[in-house]
Amino acid sequence: MAQNLKVNGKDVTVEAEPGTPLLWVLREKLGLLGTKFGCGQGMCGACTVHIDGAAVRSCLMPVAAVSGEVTTIEGLSSDNSHPVQRAWIEADAPQCGYCQSGQIMACAAMLKARPQPTDADISAAMTNLCRCGTYGRIRKAVKLAIDLNSEEKA
Amino acid sequence: MKTDQETNNPVGLSRRFFVQSGAATVAGLVLGFHLPANPMRRAEAFAATGPTEGKAPQAAKLNTWLRIAPDGLITIYVAKSEMGQGIFTAMPMLIAEELEADWSRIQVEPAPSDAEFNYTGAPFEITGGSTSVRSTWEILQRIGATARHMLIAAAAKQWGVPAESCRAERGQIVHAASGRKAGFGELTAAAAALPADAIPKEPKLKAPSEYKLVGKPMKRLDTPAKVSGKPLFGIDVVVPEMRYAAVRHSPVFGGECSNFEALAKGMPAGTSLVKVTGGIVVVADSWFTAKTAAAGLDAKWTKGATTGLSSKDIEKKLRTAAGGKKLPVAASKGEPDKVLRTAKVKVEAEYSTPFLAHTPMEPLNCTAHVRPDGIELWVGTQSHTLTKMLVSMATKVPQEQVIVHTTYLGGGFGRRAENDVMLQAIEASKAVGKPVKLIWSREEDVQHDFYRPASLVKMRAGLGADGLPVAFTASIASPSIMQRWTMFGGLPKSGIDMTTIEGLADMKYECPNQHIAAAVVDTGVPVGFWRSVGSSHNAFYVESFIDELAHAAKQDPYKYRRALLEKSHPRFVKVLDTVARMAKWETPPAEGRHRGIAIAESFGSIVAEVAEVSVSADGQPTVHKVWVAVDCGRYVNPDTVIAQMESGVVYGLSAALRGQITLRNGRVEQSNFHDYTMLAPHEMPEVAVEIVESGEAPGGVGEPGTPPIAPAVTNALFAATGKRIRTLPISSHKLTGGKKS
Ligand code: FES
Numbered sequence: 001m002a003q004n005l006k007v008n009g010k011d012v013t014v015e016a017e018p019g020t021p022l023l024w025v026l027r028e029k030l031g032l033l034g035t036k037f038g039c040g041q042g043m044c045g046a047c048t049v050h051i052d053g054a055a056v057r058s059c060l061m062p063v064a065a066v067s068g069e070v071t072t073i074e075g076l077s078s079d080n081s082h083p084v085q086r087a088w089i090e091a092d093a094p095q096c097g098y099c100q101s102g103q104i105m106a107c108a109a110m111l112k113a114r115p116q117p118t119d120a121d122i123s124a125a126m127t128n129l130c131r132c133g134t135y136g137r138i139r140k141a142v143k144l145a146i147d148l149n150s151e152e153k154a
Numbered sequence: 155m156k157t158d159q160e161t162n163n164p165v166g167l168s169r170r171f172f173v174q175s176g177a178a179t180v181a182g183l184v185l186g187f188h189l190p191a192n193p194m195r196r197a198e199a200f201a202a203t204g205p206t207e208g209k210a211p212q213a214a215k216l217n218t219w220l221r222i223a224p225d226g227l228i229t230i231y232v233a234k235s236e237m238g239q240g241i242f243t244a245m246p247m248l249i250a251e252e253l254e255a256d257w258s259r260i261q262v263e264p265a266p267s268d269a270e271f272n273y274t275g276a277p278f279e280i281t282g283g284s285t286s287v288r289s290t291w292e293i294l295q296r297i298g299a300t301a302r303h304m305l306i307a308a309a310a311k312q313w314g315v316p317a318e319s320c321r322a323e324r325g326q327i328v329h330a331a332s333g334r335k336a337g338f339g340e341l342t343a344a345a346a347a348l349p350a351d352a353i354p355k356e357p358k359l360k361a362p363s364e365y366k367l368v369g370k371p372m373k374r375l376d377t378p379a380k381v382s383g384k385p386l387f388g389i390d391v392v393v394p395e396m397r398y399a400a401v402r403h404s405p406v407f408g409g410e411c412s413n414f415e416a417l418a419k420g421m422p423a424g425t426s427l428v429k430v431t432g433g434i435v436v437v438a439d440s441w442f443t444a445k446t447a448a449a450g451l452d453a454k455w456t457k458g459a460t461t462g463l464s465s466k467d468i469e470k471k472l473r474t475a476a477g478g479k480k481l482p483v484a485a486s487k488g489e490p491d492k493v494l495r496t497a498k499v500k501v502e503a504e505y506s507t508p509f510l511a512h513t514p515m516e517p518l519n520c521t522a523h524v525r526p527d528g529i530e531l532w533v534g535t536q537s538h539t540l541t542k543m544l545v546s547m548a549t550k551v552p553q554e555q556v557i558v559h560t561t562y563l564g565g566g567f568g569r570r571a572e573n574d575v576m577l578q579a580i581e582a583s584k585a586v587g588k589p590v591k592l593i594w595s596r597e598e599d600v601q602h603d604f605y606r607p608a609s610l611v612k613m614r615a616g617l618g619a620d621g622l623p624v625a626f627t628a629s630i631a632s633p634s635i636m637q638r639w640t641m642f643g644g645l646p647k648s649g650i651d652m653t654t655i656e657g658l659a660d661m662k663y664e665c666p667n668q669h670i671a672a673a674v675v676d677t678g679v680p681v682g683f684w685r686s687v688g689s690s691h692n693a694f695y696v697e698s699f700i701d702e703l704a705h706a707a708k709q710d711p712y713k714y715r716r717a718l719l720e721k722s723h724p725r726f727v728k729v730l731d732t733v734a735r736m737a738k739w740e741t742p743p744a745e746g747r748h749r750g751i752a753i754a755e756s757f758g759s760i761v762a763e764v765a766e767v768s769v770s771a772d773g774q775p776t777v778h779k780v781w782v783a784v785d786c787g788r789y790v791n792p793d794t795v796i797a798q799m800e801s802g803v804v805y806g807l808s809a810a811l812r813g814q815i816t817l818r819n820g821r822v823e824q825s826n827f828h829d830y831t832m833l834a835p836h837e838m839p840e841v842a843v844e845i846v847e848s849g850e851a852p853g854g855v856g857e858p859g860t861p862p863i864a865p866a867v868t869n870a871l872f873a874a875t876g877k878r879i880r881t882l883p884i885s886s887h888k889l890t891g892g893k894k895s
């Protein structure tokens with residue numbers, strides 16, 4: 001069945017069963033491989049993308065139910081210039097790197113909604129799991145991202 | 155939207171181009187070396203067989219480590235797997251140091267998985283045992299130094315000056331007297347044309363005091379790619395005409411699908427069912443279709459090795475075995491039994507730990523293409539050339555016809571040393587005649603791992619008048635990991651699996667009378683290497699028990715340990731003192747907080763940790779802070795050492811708090827991250843790491859951070875509640891609200 005989506009600013013039509021999770025449509029039909037599969041049950045956040053700017057775990061989102069514009073890590077920037085990516089590089093956060101697309105997307109969505117998040121906001125937004133245990137560096141990266149983001153706005 | 159060919163090229167593919175460009179000219183200076191086929195050759199000299207200008211490494215049959223292009227870009231080929239441990243940065247640092255390269259002009263590529271690229275000259279290369287830096291340090295230095303000497307020789311010849319008057323500096327050769335300079339890139343052609351005798355056999359290496367990169371904190375080379383969403387991992391591989399596959403394993407270990415033929419006939423159009431080792435695989439045009447179809451099959455299974463078995467039965471088996479007389483002896487000295495009979499204070503305890511799954515964040519996967527001319531694999535593997543060997547053995551396809559492209563690994567932790575998923579992907583591709591990407595669901599991963607073995611140990615100690623132990627015995631029972639790994643020698647005649655006793659039989663605490671025995675118990679549950687292997691449980695056993703002894707002797711746990719190490723193990727004492735200072739051990743913690751300490755040596759590194767905990771009124775433990783002191787000898791990238799300690803702590807803490815794989819009726823009860831959990835961000839303690847400088851031989855860093863954390867936490871919980879935790883995970887105990895400090 002044809003599904004119409006807007007992904008990273010482009011209108012696309014893909015052939016997929018309506019119940020197919022957005023994750024697999026992005027990865028297999030659109031070749032956007034930055035969004036990762038970790039648990040398939042909404043528990044780890046490796047598959048986090050934005051729908052209309054809000055963080056969504058795409059492994060549980062049926063493609064037919066997607067109503068807004070989808071942004072993936074590839075759509076954040078083409079050259080790592082997004083403040084969250086710059087912060088992640090500065091903090092040298094990734095280890096294996098597998099969870100990091102999702103972590104970055106979660107942080108980017110948070111900053112969009114709350115450019116000056118409180119610690120409680122950060123805890124509420126940054127719930128993605130990391131098996132390599134990079135949480136300490138992610139925390140550092142989030143703080144840096146807040147600064148870089150507000151500098152960019154200023 | 156069209157998928158972009160460029161961005162769809164995972165690392166494996168660009169390397170493939172390189173290897174297959176044998177006929178084309180590879181410009182620049184390519185350095186290859188033959189290593190003598192002796193696995194122990196680490197410290198021996200090896201001869202450089204010279205530049206291979208114009209030839210791709212494959213054609214030259216050399217292990218090519220280094221390529222300097224005419225534009226000065228340096229490519230370093232690494233025959234180790236990057237799984238987060240930072241090896242794609244550390245190994246290039248060692249080469250760049252000796253080469254005097256401009257660090258900003260370095261790029262890394264995974265080396266082809268050909269035996270020529272094995273560092274050690276062993277028949278295969280693996281990434282495990284925290285060995286990468288340890289086993290290659292000197293080799294890499296020599297590669298860098300050889301290239302430097304050649305570039306200097308080339309420049310000196312061009313300028314008509316003595317080589318001694320030139321030096322290398324940040325990617326250039328400099329002749330100070332005349333002020334002449336030439337970039338490495340400009341010199342590659344001349345260097346490659348040097349006669350063979352211009353290649354130094356014993357290049358002079360830098361003294362550590364001259365190091366500019368090694369020992370300094372460096373940013374990881376792979377970070378930019380990892381924050382951009384680039385397709386780096388095995389799961390991201392795309393090859394033309396590829397099909398997707400999902401597996402369903404026999405729910406009990408060792409069972410087989412008994413109604414395969416009937417199921418295969420009823421498959422919907424566009425899908426096919428293949429019987430593979432351990433289960434059945436559905437191949438379809440998308441992974442979700444394959445997975446949904448696999449889940450919907452009414453598969454019947456035969457009995458297997460674990461049919462009817464439950465965790466309680468396993469525990470009983472282990473207890474009986476550990477209590478056995480006449481067990482194989484791992485270490486023994488003095489007369490512990492006799493001394494124990496007369497000891498005034500005796501301490502006896504039984505400890506145990508459960509099976510654990512690895513759950514790397516990237517689910518297991520492999521893309522295989524079986525063709526008449528051979529097998530091509532794309533996979534994130536820790537086994538590198540071993541994969542090739544095992545695939546060749548299993549399929550009877552000669553190794554020369556097996557190509558393995560190693561991608562980045564979304565975590566390994568020992569799980570990706572195994573080759574089960576590769577063989578299944580091969581079986582599926584062979585059956586459908588197309589390339590197949592097989593991805594395991596998280597549920598299949600949790601339920602079909604090669605688990606950290608469950609084990610149980612009985613320990614006894616007698617204390618002397620000064621409270622220090624005069625006798626210590628331990629008998630441990632565990633399934634054997636090595637039994638299955640015949641390539642590594644299997645289970646030796648002695649009946650002692652080294653991985654069962656590491657960190658126990660070689661315990662460093664002073665004690666004149668000791669007896670350590672170990673029994674192998676078969677359970678039918680597959681077991682394998684889990685980050686820090688035997689030390690993952692033995693540090694918990696030894697460090698908890700030593701804490702019990704300190705308590706029985708009414709002595710401070712830090713000072714007690716120190717007294718037992720003081721005489722013969724100065725490095726341990728220094729590490730212990732460092733962590734005690736960091737944690738301000740002598741100063742009581744804040745109200746409601748409690749501390750525990752532990753120290754363990756593994757993989758050539760000594761790590762001590764102090765954990766600070768509190769227990770809520772309803773018995774919930776919280777780990778607030780962890781201090782880590784590590785002596786890993788000489789190290790390459792201190793930032794990586796710190797990151798690996800943090801990582802090791804989190805990995806061990808996840809296991810200590812809630813990690814367990816249990817069996818019921820032969821099946822694993824856990825299935826995903828809701829019941830096999832890992833530490834969540836809000837549970838992350840503050841972790842402070844300090845490196846203790848010893849200048850000793852380099853030790854590993856990927857694993858040694860893990861062993862001490864469980865006992866540091868349980869010892870702290872003892873301080874908090876008076877309850878001694880002798881079985882993990884902590885969540886299986888009811889803690890009573892914390893006492894006041
Ligand atoms: S894969 Fe979507 S939350 Fe884990």
Ligand code: FES
Binds near residue numbers: 098099131133
């Ligand atoms: S960096 Fe490996 S899972 Fe997060």
